[in-house]
Amino acid sequence: MLAMQMDRIVSLADEDRPLSAVELPVPEPASNEILIKVNACGVCHTEIDEIEGRTPPPHLPVVLGHEVVGTVADLGVEVSSHRIGNRVGVGWIHSSTGGAHENLAPQFVATGRDVNGGYAEFMTVPASYAYVIPDSLEDVQAAPLLCAGAIGYRALRLTELQNGQRLGLTGFGGSAHIVLQLARHLFPDSRVCVFARDQKSREFARSLGAEWAGDTTDRAPQGLHAIIDTTPAWTPVVQALANLKPGGRLVINAIRKEEADKSALLALSYHEHLWLEREIKSVANITGADIAEFLPLAACIPIRSEIQTYPLQNANAALVSLKREPVTGAKVLII
Numbered sequence: 001m002l003a004m005q006m007d008r009i010v011s012l013a014d015e016d017r018p019l020s021a022v023e024l025p026v027p028e029p030a031s032n033e034i035l036i037k038v039n040a041c042g043v044c045h046t047e048i049d050e051i052e053g054r055t056p057p058p059h060l061p062v063v064l065g066h067e068v069v070g071t072v073a074d075l076g077v078e079v080s081s082h083r084i085g086n087r088v089g090v091g092w093i094h095s096s097t098g099g100a101h102e103n104l105a106p107q108f109v110a111t112g113r114d115v116n117g118g119y120a121e122f123m124t125v126p127a128s129y130a131y132v133i134p135d136s137l138e139d140v141q142a143a144p145l146l147c148a149g150a151i152g153y154r155a156l157r158l159t160e161l162q163n164g165q166r167l168g169l170t171g172f173g174g175s176a177h178i179v180l181q182l183a184r185h186l187f188p189d190s191r192v193c194v195f196a197r198d199q200k201s202r203e204f205a206r207s208l209g210a211e212w213a214g215d216t217t218d219r220a221p222q223g224l225h226a227i228i229d230t231t232p233a234w235t236p237v238v239q240a241l242a243n244l245k246p247g248g249r250l251v252i253n254a255i256r257k258e259e260a261d262k263s264a265l266l267a268l269s270y271h272e273h274l275w276l277e278r279e280i281k282s283v284a285n286i287t288g289a290d291i292a293e294f295l296p297l298a299a300c301i302p303i304r305s306e307i308q309t310y311p312l313q314n315a316n317a318a319l320v321s322l323k324r325e326p327v328t329g330a331k332v333l334i335i
Helices: 045-051 139-146 149-159 176-184 200-206 235-243 262-267 269-273 288-300 312-324
Strands: 002-005 017-021 032-044 068-075 087-090 093-095 122-126 166-171 192-195 210-215 223-231 243-251 279-282 307-311 329-333
Touching: 002 312, 017 312, 032 087, 032 139, 032 312, 045 312, 068 122, 068 139, 087 139, 087 288, 093 122, 139 149, 139 288, 139 307, 139 329, 149 223, 149 288, 166 176, 166 235, 176 192, 176 200, 176 288, 192 200, 192 235, 200 210, 210 262, 223 235, 235 243, 235 262, 235 269, 307 312, 312 329
Parallel strands: 166 192, 166 223, 192 210, 223 243, 243 279, 307 329
Antiparallel strands: 002 017, 032 068, 032 122, 032 329, 068 087
């Protein structure tokens, strides 16, 4: 089978081909696993964190990709929950304890980092961590929902937002543009403000229903009850805290932060940014329950992602674009 494989840690600032196209054997499912013929796989910023060494795979080489949609091609001998030909999805969680806090457990295994993922024609996963894709969702629409959407759903829940309270989104890429649609459905009386560096992203946010959109360093018309940060940088964290009203909560939805602008933290003022019971909460990984709950909701709303597609062989181009260019919507590999 064709796969795009990571075999070294490099900086995407100056490396255009971080992955290699290789031929690998089609994996065989273990007794509790299914074999998936991959149809589509989303491209996530976490893959950049893997390639650049902020969340490095425990071993190399490895096949990246954790926003996977495909059809069941084979079943392990113990599997009865799926049928060959069923359409399923796989997210960042490849396996864990199955408990309510499995995202925090040391047994957490990440798809496309700790084990091979979906930048390939086939992959395997434990049957209990493959989720039925609603019929109304096309493959390319469903792929970013498996991580960008589901982790956005988790982040929105962690804000503890109530209908009518004001929400901010800083960074407006693959996850935030899904969260905006989700928030408008769940909290119809809440105003949503978006902070993004480029004008195109701000216009895109307004087209999806954001009441206000400004630069990362701007101030919203009113203090916000909650803000979700989906950027890889530190400056938006400090600026978001300044936009919170007293008692507000900043939820950081990023697996790692880059070092480039870490000096921005020197501008952090206890009085301006943290006092009056403002707080920060991080999102760590994802649970199977997050994905299982979110997919039917996304189909019901329905959530529609802005999609840019690439052939599997062009995964490097997709990653370089995600690293170096403004992001509008999501990128998806077609296998």
